Amino acid sequence: MRFGLAEFLGDLSRRYGAQPALGHLGQSISFTDLDVLSRRFAAWIQHHTDLKPGDRIAIQMPNSMQYPVVFFGALRAGLVVVNTNPLSPPDELERQFNDAGVRALVVYDAFAWRAARILRRTPVTCVITMRIADLHPRWRRPAINTRIRVHGAGPRYRIQGSRPLVRVLKAEAGQLWQQPEIHELALLQYTEGTTGPAKGAMLTHASLLANIEQIRSRLDEAGVNTPQVVMQPLPLYHIYSFTLVLTMLSLGSYVELIPDPHDLKQLSRAFERIKPTLFAGINPLFIALCRHEEFTQLDFDSLKLTISGGMALTESTARRWQEVTGCAVTEGYGLTECSPVVSVAGPGSEHLGSVGRPLPRTEVRIVGDGGEIMPSGESGEIQVRGPQLMQGYWKQPRETAEVLRDGWLATGDIGQIDDRGEIRILDRRKEMINVSGFKVYPSELENVISAHPDILECAVIGLPDEECGESIKVYVVANNPRLTTREVREYCRERLTSYKVPRSVEFCRDLPRSSVGKVQRRELREIALRETRAG
Numbered sequence: 001m002r003f004g005l006a007e008f009l010g011d012l013s014r015r016y017g018a019q020p021a022l023g024h025l026g027q028s029i030s031f032t033d034l035d036v037l038s039r040r041f042a043a044w045i046q047h048h049t050d051l052k053p054g055d056r057i058a059i060q061m062p063n064s065m066q067y068p069v070v071f072f073g074a075l076r077a078g079l080v081v082v083n084t085n086p087l088s089p090p091d092e093l094e095r096q097f098n099d100a101g102v103r104a105l106v107v108y109d110a111f112a113w114r115a116a117r118i119l120r121r122t123p124v125t126c127v128i129t130m131r132i133a134d135l136h137p138r139w140r141r142p143a144i145n146t147r148i149r150v151h152g153a154g155p156r157y158r159i160q161g162s163r164p165l166v167r168v169l170k171a172e173a174g175q176l177w178q179q180p181e182i183h184e185l186a187l188l189q190y191t192e193g194t195t196g197p198a199k200g201a202m203l204t205h206a207s208l209l210a211n212i213e214q215i216r217s218r219l220d221e222a223g224v225n226t227p228q229v230v231m232q233p234l235p236l237y238h239i240y241s242f243t244l245v246l247t248m249l250s251l252g253s254y255v256e257l258i259p260d261p262h263d264l265k266q267l268s269r270a271f272e273r274i275k276p277t278l279f280a281g282i283n284p285l286f287i288a289l290c291r292h293e294e295f296t297q298l299d300f301d302s303l304k305l306t307i308s309g310g311m312a313l314t315e316s317t318a319r320r321w322q323e324v325t326g327c328a329v330t331e332g333y334g335l336t337e338c339s340p341v342v343s344v345a346g347p348g349s350e351h352l353g354s355v356g357r358p359l360p361r362t363e364v365r366i367v368g369d370g371g372e373i374m375p376s377g378e379s380g381e382i383q384v385r386g387p388q389l390m391q392g393y394w395k396q397p398r399e400t401a402e403v404l405r406d407g408w409l410a411t412g413d414i415g416q417i418d419d420r421g422e423i424r425i426l427d428r429r430k431e432m433i434n435v436s437g438f439k440v441y442p443s444e445l446e447n448v449i450s451a452h453p454d455i456l457e458c459a460v461i462g463l464p465d466e467e468c469g470e471s472i473k474v475y476v477v478a479n480n481p482r483l484t485t486r487e488v489r490e491y492c493r494e495r496l497t498s499y500k501v502p503r504s505v506e507f508c509r510d511l512p513r514s515s516v517g518k519v520q521r522r523e524l525r526e527i528a529l530r531e532t533r534a535g
């Protein structure tokens with residue numbers, strides 16, 4: 001491969017040099033630092049391991065400056081990166097490492113106990129551990145590592161032959177990195193999916209670089225073509241935040257990485273300190289921040305662009321964020337299989353409920369149940385074609401053939417394209433509810449119900465029903481303990497067609513979420529079915 005992400009970083013280093021590129025917890029590194037440190041990591045791989053180009057390396061770390069260093073260093077050694085959720089349970093790690101054939105692992109020490117339990121049953125032979133303050137001045141590291149324990153400290157563990165990342169980067173200061181033949185594949189990005197075990201989407205250097213350029217083109221249309229100050233609280237192991245960071249670095253932006261987005265106090269203080277011009281989030285994070293007193297008292301004059309992706313944004317959340325910050329939310333749509341962005345609204349021309357027009361060089365069509373192309377305004381499955389599409393699913397040709405047909409990706413999402421050419425997402429095909437032959441989309445109901453002033457958020461599922469095929473149940477997180485089931489249903493009756501009104505309402509303190517914060521409807525349905533069988 002002639003030009004990949006490693007060359008992409010080299011080009012950024014030449015253009016932006018000593019400008020700050022990345023930071024967290026009050027420390028930053030420049031584009032040159034990122035370039036040099038990633039070369040050192042690649043040199044260590046080449047001189048001290050038997051890893052060869054094409055081998056897989058898993059990164060299991062929270063947001064930190066070390067993450068991009070390791071990512072680019074791995075690619076410079078010709079390796080294929082497997083972005084891994086740091087909080088994955090041991091059995092899931094074992095399944096993923098064996099499926100991907102992972103041979104090396106870079107892991108945050110507080111999470112390493114999970115991997116330690118299963119490594120002997122995987123192909124992993126090389127383990128590097130990192131701590132949150134590895135790239136901070138030596139005198140500050142002990143205090144930061146003691147004070148900041150992302151998601152808490154884990155139990156004691158021992159991994160024979162593991163190496164600390166700080167020593168790896170220091171030891172290779174005088175050794176030369178030798179550029180190998182870069183493997184076409186850059187990432188195995190495991191999708192959580194709606195059914196079955198996660199699958200590894202094969203994303204190439206070309207598909208990721210294409211998506212970066214496509215996103216930049218859309219931003220450029222809106223005049224966002226200069227370096228930004230970016231706050232990124234979403235985890236880098238998720239492809240949405242990962243690609244956004246690469247895109248913003250390509251503009252010469254500074255990116256502040258938030259190790260723990262659940263620590264709203266630290267996030268608020270970081271916001272006040274760096275005064276971002278761009279903030280990236282998802283629906284639950286926007287809700288939490290708009291309820292956090294310290295955050296709502298901040299000065300938001302610097303904030304010019306807020307981006308939402310990864311899951312549906314409710315209209316009530318978008319309105320509340322704009323009320324608090326004075327900044328509209330620009331929503332986009334994507335999938336892991338698309339590296340991931342398919343469409344994004346033009347900043348400054350947002351329409352609530354719309355995820356914008358397809359990116360340049362991206363084709364989107366709406367296909368009916370019989371395979372017919374649906375006209376404007378009609379709903380059907382969203383299908384996508386463009387240079388950002390994955391190669392396929394790792395070692396799963398049958399599943400690949402099911403979704404990739406004649407260059408088009410069948411997304412499994414139901415949507416519409418309006419007269420402006422903008423996409424509206426209705427829901428996942430597999431989560432659609434069939435009530436007496438009528439199609440009900442959970443996202444539509446959630447958008448309506450969450451607008452109730454006493455409801456923070458909700459989740460809608462369908463349950464088997466002998467009379468009408470499926471009945472609707474809604475789980476509600478309320479901010480008013482006196483809110484009743486009757487009041488929720490009355491609110492729905494006033495705003496929804498009768499067959500869309502939930503038959504059952506259950507109040508709960510919180511909702512089950514995926515690693516990036518997306519509500520897991522499938523888990524709620526499984527819980528409800530177990531309770532039904534037990535009852």
